[in-house]
Each structure stands twice: as C-alpha cells, then as structure tokens.
Amino acid sequence: MQQAFAGQADIPPAADFAAAAARVRTSFDRQAAMRLIGARLERIEPGRAEIALPFRPDIAQQHGFAHAGIVGAALDSACGFAAYSLMPQDAGVLTVEYKLNLLAPGAGREFRLIGRVRKAGRTITVAEGEAWAIRDDGTRKLIATMTGTLMTVRDRDGIQG
Amino acid sequence: MQQAFAGQADIPPAADFAAAAARVRTSFDRQAAMRLIGARLERIEPGRAEIALPFRPDIAQQHGFAHAGIVGAALDSACGFAAYSLMPQDAGVLTVEYKLNLLAPGAGREFRLIGRVRKAGRTITVAEGEAWAIRDDGTRKLIATMTGTLMTVRDRDGIQG
Amino acid sequence: MQQAFAGQADIPPAADFAAAAARVRTSFDRQAAMRLIGARLERIEPGRAEIALPFRPDIAQQHGFAHAGIVGAALDSACGFAAYSLMPQDAGVLTVEYKLNLLAPGAGREFRLIGRVRKAGRTITVAEGEAWAIRDDGTRKLIATMTGTLMTVRDRDGIQG
Amino acid sequence: MQQAFAGQADIPPAADFAAAAARVRTSFDRQAAMRLIGARLERIEPGRAEIALPFRPDIAQQHGFAHAGIVGAALDSACGFAAYSLMPQDAGVLTVEYKLNLLAPGAGREFRLIGRVRKAGRTITVAEGEAWAIRDDGTRKLIATMTGTLMTVRDRDGIQG
Numbered sequence: 058m059q060q061a062f063a064g065q066a067d068i069p070p071a072a073d074f075a076a077a078a079a080r081v082r083t084s085f086d087r088q089a090a091m092r093l094i095g096a097r098l099e100r101i102e103p104g105r106a107e108i109a110l111p112f113r114p115d116i117a118q119q120h121g122f123a124h125a126g127i128v129g130a131a132l133d134s135a136c137g138f139a140a141y142s143l144m145p146q147d148a149g150v151l152t153v154e155y156k157l158n159l160l161a162p163g164a165g166r167e168f169r170l171i172g173r174v175r176k177a178g179r180t181i182t183v184a185e186g187e188a189w190a191i192r193d194d195g196t197r198k199l200i201a202t203m204t205g206t207l208m209t210v211r212d213r214d215g216i217q218g
Numbered sequence: 219m220q221q222a223f224a225g226q227a228d229i230p231p232a233a234d235f236a237a238a239a240a241r242v243r244t245s246f247d248r249q250a251a252m253r254l255i256g257a258r259l260e261r262i263e264p265g266r267a268e269i270a271l272p273f274r275p276d277i278a279q280q281h282g283f284a285h286a287g288i289v290g291a292a293l294d295s296a297c298g299f300a301a302y303s304l305m306p307q308d309a310g311v312l313t314v315e316y317k318l319n320l321l322a323p324g325a326g327r328e329f330r331l332i333g334r335v336r337k338a339g340r341t342i343t344v345a346e347g348e349a350w351a352i353r354d355d356g357t358r359k360l361i362a363t364m365t366g367t368l369m370t371v372r373d374r375d376g377i378q379g
Numbered sequence: 380m381q382q383a384f385a386g387q388a389d390i391p392p393a394a395d396f397a398a399a400a401a402r403v404r405t406s407f408d409r410q411a412a413m414r415l416i417g418a419r420l421e422r423i424e425p426g427r428a429e430i431a432l433p434f435r436p437d438i439a440q441q442h443g444f445a446h447a448g449i450v451g452a453a454l455d456s457a458c459g460f461a462a463y464s465l466m467p468q469d470a471g472v473l474t475v476e477y478k479l480n481l482l483a484p485g486a487g488r489e490f491r492l493i494g495r496v497r498k499a500g501r502t503i504t505v506a507e508g509e510a511w512a513i514r515d516d517g518t519r520k521l522i523a524t525m526t527g528t529l530m531t532v533r534d535r536d537g538i539q540g
Numbered sequence: 541m542q543q544a545f546a547g548q549a550d551i552p553p554a555a556d557f558a559a560a561a562a563r564v565r566t567s568f569d570r571q572a573a574m575r576l577i578g579a580r581l582e583r584i585e586p587g588r589a590e591i592a593l594p595f596r597p598d599i600a601q602q603h604g605f606a607h608a609g610i611v612g613a614a615l616d617s618a619c620g621f622a623a624y625s626l627m628p629q630d631a632g633v634l635t636v637e638y639k640l641n642l643l644a645p646g647a648g649r650e651f652r653l654i655g656r657v658r659k660a661g662r663t664i665t666v667a668e669g670e671a672w673a674i675r676d677d678g679t680r681k682l683i684a685t686m687t688g689t690l691m692t693v694r695d696r697d698g699i700q701g
Binding site for chain 4: 406409410411412413414415416436437438439440441445446447448449451452453454455456473474475476477478479480481
C-alpha cells in the first residue's frame with residue numbers, strides 16, 4: 058500500500074520526540090485499565106504505537122480466545138497514543154469514536170496492537186490499528202483492524218481513553 | 219423514536235425464551251474477561267441485554283474515568299448477548315464488527331450497558347448499544363453509543379466476544 | 380427508547396430557529412449532488428432533518444433497488460443538516476466520519492432519510508440516521524441506520540458534505 | 541505497512557480471474573447510480589477494484605467540492621467489487637455496512653476510489669477503501685478512507701450496492 062505512505066506524508070515531524078515519547082509512556086503507565094488486562098507499551102515512534110498483550114485466561118471469552126472487546130480496548134489505546142505522539146506538548150488527546158472489525162478468533166500466546174496515524178489534523182486525527190496474534194509456533198495472524206478518530210484537546214492533558 | 223419500534227417489529231418472537239435466557243447467562247458466566255472487569259449481566263430479554271459495570275480504579279484511564287475501551291468491551295458483550303437471545307438454540311453468535319462513539323467522560327459510580335437488536339436477520343443481526351453512567355447523585359448520563367454487527371453461526375456455540 | 384430522549388436532553392434550545400432553518404435550507408439548496416439524485420429537504424427542526432428521496436431507475440444498482448451508497452449520501456446530508464441546525468449562526472459543519480448499516484434492500488417508491496442529533500457538543504456532534512423505504516402500499520420499512528460524527532467549524536460556512 | 545500484505549495473504553487465488561473480472565464489469569455496468577454520478581470502473585484485479593470519478597459541478601456540495609456522500613457511494617462500490625472479484629462464480633455480494641472517514645475536502649479534477657480486500661472469509665469479507673483526489677497539477681491527495689463489511693450470498697447474483 059504505497060498510497061498509505063503518501064497518506065502518511067501528512068504527518069508533521071515531531072519537533073522533540075524524546076519529550077513526546079516520555080509523555081506517552083507516562084500517560085500509558087497511568088492507565089490502570091491497561092495494567093488490569095496486562096497490556097504493555099512496547100514501542101512509541103512518531104505517529105506509531107505498539108502495545109503487547111500477552112494471552113491470559115482471565116481476558117478470554119467463553120471459548121478460551123481473547124475477548125474481542127479487550128483486544129479492542131488495547132487497540133484503542135494503541136491508536137490513541139499513536140495520535141498523542143504527534144500532538145503539541147500542551148495538548149491532550151480524546152477518543153471521539155472507533156470501529157473494530159474482527160477478522161479471526163483471538164487465538165495466540167500474545168497479541169500485538171499497532172496504532173498508526175493516517176492523517177494528523179489540527180483538531181482531528183485519524184488512526185488505523187491492526188491487532189496481530191502471535192501463535193505458539195511464532196507465526197503471526199491479523200485478527201482485527203480498527204479505524205479511530207481522535208481529537209486534540211487543549212484544556213486537559215493525556216489521553217482520555 | 220417511534221420508528222425504532224417499527225424497526226424492531228422485525229424481531230421474531232423467541233419460541234422458548236426461558237431456554238434462551240439460560241443459554242445467554244451460561245455464556246456470559248463463561249466470559250472470564252467480563253469477570254476481570256467486574257461486569258454483571260443484569261437483565262436479558264428477547265433482543266435486549268443489560269450489563270452493569272461498577273466503577274473501580276483498576277478500570278480507569280489516567281484521568282480516573284472509566285477507560286473507553288473497557289466500556290466498549292462491556293457494551294460489545296451487551297450487544298452480542300442481545301443478538302444471541304434471539305438466535306436458534308443450536309446457533310452461536312459472532313461479533314463481525316462494532317463502532318463506538320464516545321459522548322462524555324466515563325465518570326460515575328456505575329455504568330449500565332444496554333444492547334438492543336435493531337434488525338435480526340437469518341445470518342446478520344444489527345444491534346445498538348447505549349452506555350449510561352450513574353452519577354453519585356443517582357442521575358444518569360449517556361456516555362457512549364455503539365452499533366454492532368453480529369453473525370449467526372451454526373458450527374460453534376456461544377458468543378465469540 | 381426512552382433513554383434516547385434522555386440522551387437528547389443535551390440538545391441546546393435553538394435561540395432563533397427560524398434563522399437556523401433558513402440557513403439549513405439555503406445550504407441544502409446549494410448541494411448540487413442532492414439535486415442530481417433527486418433528494419428534497421422535507422423538514423428541518425432543532426436537531427432533526429428529514430430528506431425525501433423518490434426512487435428513480437437512475438439511482439439504482441443492478442438489481443433495480445436504490446444504491447446503498449446513494450441512500451448513504453442522502454442520509455449523510457440528513458445527519459449533517461440535523462447537526463447544523465443546532466450550531467451557532469457563524470459556524471459551519473464538517474462531516475468527520477459516518478457509518479452506514481444496511482438492514483434491507485432499497486426497495487420502495489420513495490425513501491425518507493431522517494437525521495437526529497444524539498449529542499451536540501461544542502466541537503463534536505454525534506447524529507443518528509434512519510433510512511425508511513415507503514413501499515407501494517404505503518407501508519414503511521427501515522432499510523439502513525447511520526451514526527455520523529460532525530464537527531463545528533468557525534472558519535467557513537455551510538456544510539462540507 | 542508490510543503487515544497489510546501478511547493480512548492479504550488470506551486472499552485465495554482466483555481460479556479463473558478472467559471470468560470473475562467479466563462478471564464484475566457486467567455488474568458494474570448495470571449500476572445506473574454509478575452512471576448517474578459519472579463513475580467508471582478503471583481496473584479490476586483479484587481482491588482490488590479501482591473506480592475513477594471525474595469531478596463535475598453536479599456532484600458537488602455547496603462549497604464546490606465533491607459531496608462526501610457521492611465519494612462514499614463510489615468508494616462503497618470499489619470495496620464491493622473488490623470483494624466480489626474473489627467470490628465463487630455462483631455467488632453474489634451484499635454490503636453489510638461501511639464506515640467512511642473524511643480526511644480532506646473533495647477538491648480535485650478527478651477522484652480515484654480504490655477498494656482492497658483485507659480478509660476474504662467464507663461468508664464475510666472485509667475490504668478497505670481509499671479515495672484519492674487528483675489535483676489540477678497532477679498531484680494526489682488522500683481525501684477519505686473506508687472499511688466495509690461484505691457478505692457472500694448464494695441466493696442472488698451481483699452486488700447489492
């Protein structure tokens with residue numbers, strides 16, 4: 058999808074990404090809900106966030122697969138932090154809406170939730186997310202995709218998940 | 219919204235709802251993820267499910283509000299079980315996709331997640347969800363809405379959240 | 380859906396709705412695309428817009444039903460104008476995103492597209508849409524639902540469909 | 541997005557794509573609505589469809605840009621035909637739902653609507669769409685993205701847009 062990169066040409070360079078990354082990590086660490094489900098922020102780059110969610114029986118639905126809503130919660134965070142990483146230091150990010158499509162059962166030993174900014178606007182940012190399952194044999198399978206709309210807010214800080 | 223009822227005229231009468239309700243409760247009880255976040259199935263009626271989610275600090279995002287993704291996970295379950303309540307005894311329900319719009323911060327002592335079937339088709343069911351916050355003074359505020367697409371599956375049982 | 384009304388309690392009273400209605404009608408009349416498909420603005424109320432779309436062979440898909448995308452275009456306008464009707468006189472409205480669920484084929488002699496504001500915020504408005512088919516015998520059938528996210532913009536006027 | 545290709549590894553090879561392509565073209569040619577708005581099917585490949593939509597004043601909204609709903613209608617067709625291109629000869633395709641995010645105004649001399657299958661399942665196919673504006677100077681700008689859910693149906697033929 059070369060066009061994806063053209064689309065991503067809209068992303069402004071992060072003036073001081075070290076500070077932005079630190080701000081994202083601090084914000085993530087304050088999300089008790091991410092701790093509850095066992096999600097870790099693996100990587101943060103300008104306009105991209107990757108979250109790891111190890112499978113645990115207590116995040117499962119009744120068939121023993123990861124619950125789609127829990128995968129969605131972690132993927133929402135990945136999209137939100139990807140957007141937040143490109144926002145002004147004094148701004149916060151708000152999730153306006155997101156859509157999750159489920160492509161395959163949440164079967165795997167770990168999941169990787171990747172959020173990418175598709176368009177970073179002054180007020181509205183659109184991010185795309187992918188949820189990958191890592192199977193016991195190490196192979197990866199795309200299990201869900203997300204499109205999220207995020208808003209830059211000036212009157213609060215951090216993400217409002 | 220009188221038209222909503224016209225839309226709901228499509229809902230087939232559940233031949234034996236006692237059995238359907240029992241099946242839904244059993245399926246819900248098997249969702250470890252709902253236990254993890256503290257969600258309870260409050261009510262199940264033909265084409266309608268209501269889930270209660272008490273606020274706890276460990277489902278919060280960094281501002282101390284309920285994490286949107288956790289609210290979304292419980293609302294996805296409400297929509298899924300509302301759909302499942304109308305399906306044939308031998309069928310299972312699969313979440314195809316859902317969209318969550320966030321209307322207000324997740325501030326409250328408890329949340330009520332209500333899923334309603336809008337259209338029950340042979341293969342595809344469309345459900346609408348509402349997330350309500352119950353404030354300390356007992357007042358209710360709509361904090362999120364969802365539209366979910368569910369599929370009736372014959373080759374497995376229970377909801378694949 | 381009593382709760383829908385609770386949700387709609389958020390709608391601010393339109394200070395001078397006559398002016399708002401006139402502004403909506405002017406904006407609609409300027410939408411050449413609505414003329415092309417034969418859509419008419421039937422009614423505008425605070426937070427609610429109703430558009431009529433008579434069936435014509437040239438808006439059909441290959442089975443002779445109204446094309447879902449054309450129904451979606453008219454429903455997007457209904458949601459956008461419902462939102463616009465509640466916005467400040469000097470503001471414009473921008474469609475951020477919308478989701479369309481198709482419930483039944485677009486079979487009918489006319490379609491009614493109804494947009495309603497669910498939550499009117501300072502920057503973001505969420506509207507819900509319903510597409511109804513009017514059959515030859517005059518009965519109505521819900522054929523599609525929409526959730527749309529609209530933004531209030533200050534630096535332009537009218538809807539940017 | 542290397543992962544996109546991993547995700548697309550799910551696409552089955554089209555046994556006889558010449559026949560599938562002919563079937564797609566016939567179906568497109570029967571969509572009067574696409575003719576009405578001036579859309580042409582430019583290319584059809586296994587799991588990918590590209591539609592050209594020249595700008596015309598009669599597809600505009602009141603600012604003179606292409607109406608988002610018209611762009612959405614053409615993009616819905618691109619996603620639907622991308623899905624249809626991978627379906628069995630005796631099957632038809634039905635649009636279950638789609639979500640459109642608007643990234644930039646519909647300003648350009650022509651638009652290219654590209655639909656790609658992300659996951660082709662037995663019953664459900666998920667497609668992603670991109671709408672590109674071609675500016676007067678020949679540069680391209682991504683103006684909208686779509687995620688669409690399509691269903692393989694056995695009891696009718698062609699796309700039900």
